[in-house]
Amino acid sequence: MQRLAFKMKLNPGQEEAYTKRHKELWPELKLLLKESGVSEYSIFLDEETHTLFAFQKLSGDASSQDLAENHIVKKWWAYMADLMETNPDNSPVFLTLKEVFYME
Helix, strand or coil: CECCCEEEEEEEHHHHHHHHHHHHCCHHHHHHHHHEEEEEEEEEEEEEEEEEEEEEEEECCCCHCCCCHHHHHHHHHHCCCCCEEEECCEEEECECCCCCCCCC
């Protein structure tokens, strides 16, 4: 099982909308993630810096960030683009984090 962590940036004042949209995660997106090998996916917010910290457990080599060509993912990115820092294609600007400690 592979673990992946990355961070993204939420626009100030968008915490409530971001949280609400994720509580209402589209069933087809959840299914796509699970079928792609994402068994766990958590996102945490540092309210002071508006930094989102994401963590995924992966059964394969791909992560949610590798689904960029999927129409469901593109639609989700467009839906979320007004809430966070994004690239020109609406994908979230993210930085993969290096694991330095893990306790099983």
